[in-house]
Amino acid sequence: MEKKQSLHAHIKSELLARIKNGTYQKGEKIPTELELCKNFDVSRTTVRAALNQLTLEGYLERTQGRGTFVADKKVHQTLSQTVKRYVDQVEVQGKTAEIILIDLSVIPASETIQLALGVPPNDPIQKIERVRKANHSPTQYEISYIPWSTAPGITKEQAETSLYNALKQDFHVAIAKTTEHIELTLSDESTSYYLDSEIGLPCFYIETVAEDQEGNKVEYSQSYFRGDKTNFVIERLYPEDAEV
Structure with a gap:
C-alpha cells in the first residue's frame, strides 16, 4: 500500500x-x-x-x-430476461418472500403517467403500492400504475401474488417486453418509512414500462430497492458471430 x-x-x-x-x-x-x-x-x-x-x-x-x-446475504434479483416471480427468485435463495399491499386506488392520469403510458389526460389509472419483503425485512417499495381499460378492477389478492400473472390469467394481457431505467438515489422520508430504513439510505431506483404483444403500454412502475439488502444479476447472451 x-x-x-x-x-x-x-x-x-x-x-x-x-x-x-x-x-x-x-x-x-x-x-x-x-x-x-x-x-x-x-x-x-x-x-x-x-x-x-x-x-x-x-x-x-x-x-x-x-x-x-x-449481516444476512443480500437478495439477488435478475434484471435479465426472466419469467420467474419475485417469490420464486427469493425462495430459491432459502428466504421467505412476502408481498404486502399498501394501497390500491383509482386516480386520474397525471402528466408523468400520460407520458409513460400514452393515455389521455385524467384517464382512470389503478395505483398499486406494495412492499416486498425477504425474511420479513423490506427490500423493495414499488408503485405500479395500470390503466383501468387494461385490467379493470384489480383485487388485493392479485396485487399480493403476481400482477403480471394476474394480467395474463385474469385479463388476457400478456407482457411481451419491459423497458427499465435504473439509477442510484437516496431514500427520502416516505421511501425510508416503507423500507424501514434511515433517511438517506442509498437505494436502487428502477422505472419500468411494460408492453403487451401488440406494443400497448400496460404498466408503468417506480421501484426503490434497499442498496444494503439487494443486488442484481445481469446475464447477456452473445451470438457466435457477434462482434464484441
Whole structure:
C-alpha cells in the first residue's frame, strides 16, 4: 500500500473477502475495533471507516453495546430476461418472500403517467403500492400504475401474488417486453418509512414500462430497492458471430 489514505479501503476489502469466503459466517460477531487495529496495525479511525462503509453497504450490522455482526446475504434479483416471480427468485435463495399491499386506488392520469403510458389526460389509472419483503425485512417499495381499460378492477389478492400473472390469467394481457431505467438515489422520508430504513439510505431506483404483444403500454412502475439488502444479476447472451 503506497498511500496512507488507502488503508481503510484495503481493510474493507480484506474484511469483505472474509465474509464472502465464509471465514466470518452470517450472524457471527467479528473482532472488535481494537482487535482489528492490532491485527492490521492501523488506527481506530481507519478501522472505523472500513466498518462504517461495510455497514452502509449491508455486509455488517452494528448493535449498540453488543458489537458488529455479519449481516444476512443480500437478495439477488435478475434484471435479465426472466419469467420467474419475485417469490420464486427469493425462495430459491432459502428466504421467505412476502408481498404486502399498501394501497390500491383509482386516480386520474397525471402528466408523468400520460407520458409513460400514452393515455389521455385524467384517464382512470389503478395505483398499486406494495412492499416486498425477504425474511420479513423490506427490500423493495414499488408503485405500479395500470390503466383501468387494461385490467379493470384489480383485487388485493392479485396485487399480493403476481400482477403480471394476474394480467395474463385474469385479463388476457400478456407482457411481451419491459423497458427499465435504473439509477442510484437516496431514500427520502416516505421511501425510508416503507423500507424501514434511515433517511438517506442509498437505494436502487428502477422505472419500468411494460408492453403487451401488440406494443400497448400496460404498466408503468417506480421501484426503490434497499442498496444494503439487494443486488442484481445481469446475464447477456452473445451470438457466435457477434462482434464484441
